[in-house]
Amino acid sequence: MNPAPPTGLVFDVQRFSVHDGPGIRTTVFLKGCPLACRWCHNPEGMRTAPEILVTPDRCIACGACVDACPHGLPSGIDGGWAEPKERCEACGLCADACPTGARRLAGWAMTVEGLVDQATRDRVFYEQSGGGVTFSGGEPLSQAEFVFACLESLSELGVHTAVDTCGLVDREVLLRAAGLADLFLFDIKHADEVSHAEWVGAPNDRILANLEALAAVHTAIWVRIPVIPGANDDTENLRRTAALAASLPGILQVSLLPYHELGEDKRERVGVPGTTFRAQSPAADRMRDIATIFEEAGLLTVIGG
Ligand code: SF4
Ligand code: SF4
Incomplete structure (x- = not known):
């Protein structure tokens, strides 16, 4: 018997993204991340389970x-209409009912077919702009x-694909992805091992070794550096x-x-x-000075995605 097709736990699908690779793209955000960057701007991507996000400013009570809610959980006591996390099943019914978008479910299951169907609706824009589909997260x-x-299906349809990775993944997984994705967006958060561990919760040795291994087999890598x-x-x-970055091929x-500050x-x-x-x-002007450091190392450098 064939195994069941895999499903993904997704917390956002952003259409018309222009910051996650070339051209106009759809960015698919998947839940679960092995790092814990103190400055994370997608914190709803960290946990591996679905969760409800509440934006109190949008709540009209x-x-x-x-x-x-089957359990009547949300409560306005603190003005935020929050629910006790330990009793919430993250079913999303409250978010569906919320008229203002103050409640949002982060994390729902998608099939490969469903994702590919959704992502290819904007194919005409990808073709006109040199865009495609990017898998991000969390750690996709x-x-x-x-x-x-998803990469296999999109590639069969001729859609350009990118994977945005933090690099802390099994080498075997990374190299298999290297055979499927057209482009990698690979994050470097700190060059120093101790500082890396202090700021993001894990040392950088495996990440940098993975980048080196990827650069040896893939010719299209964008290194992404959050400037914190x-x-x-x-x-x-x-x-x-x-x-x-300058010492590696393929960058x-x-x-x-x-x-x-928006992520705060x-x-x-x-x-x-x-x-x-x-x-x-x-x-x-500080960003311009930083860009000069990378340009002087011989790297094509862009501020922003
Ligand atoms: S996600 Fe479901 S269980 Fe949790 S508060 Fe909303 S309706 Fe209730
Ligand atoms: S449904 Fe939305 S707007 Fe209404 S009380 Fe709940 S969170 Fe607030």
């Missing part, structure tokens, strides 16, 4: 979520079988990171992603321990 390769099956004030934006670290571009509220709402980081976005 209509009570529809309480009526929809933490749901490897689902991603492999006080964490990894000192000149010495940036020079080390630039030298590392077509470095993307510098400036820290953005979301981290608070999702409530992942250890992600209460606060900083100001780096100024435009």
Whole structure:
């Protein structure tokens, strides 16, 4: 008997994305991540289970979520219409009933067929812009079988594909993905092993070894560097990171992603321990100076996706 086709646990499907690879793309965000970056801007991607996100500013206190919940869980006591997490089954009925989008379900199951069907609706835009579909997260390769099956189907349909990885994955999984994806977006968060562990919860040795192994077999890699004030934006670290990227074949571009305060509220709402980081976005002229460090190392460098 054939095994059941894999399903994915997805927390967002963003159409018309222009920051996750070339052209106009659909970005598929998958749940579950082996890292715990203190500055994470997608904290709803960290856990492996579905969860409800509440945006209190959007709540009009209509009570529809309480009526929809089989257990009557949401409560306006704290003004946020939150539910006790330990009793919530993350069924999403309250989010479906919410008229303002104040409640959102992060994490629902998708079949390969369903995902490919949804993602190919914008195919005409991909073809006109040189775009395609990007798998992101969380760490998309933490749901490897689902991603492999999607990559195979999209590739058969001639759709360009990209995988946005944190790099902390099994080597075998990464190399199998290398045979299926057209482009990799590979994050480097810190060049120093100890600082890396301090800021994101794991050392960088396996990640950098994986990048080297990927670069040996794949010719289209964009290195992505989140520029986080006080964490990894000192000149010495940036020079080390630039030298590392420049030493590898297959690195077509470095993307510098400036820290953005927008994620701060979301981290608070999702409530992942250890992600209460606060900083100001780096100024435009500082980002320009940082770009120069990478350009001087011979790397095509872009600020933003
Ligand atoms: S997700 Fe389901 S169980 Fe949880 S609060 Fe909403 S309706 Fe109730
Ligand atoms: S349904 Fe939405 S808007 Fe209404 S009380 Fe619940 S969270 Fe607030």
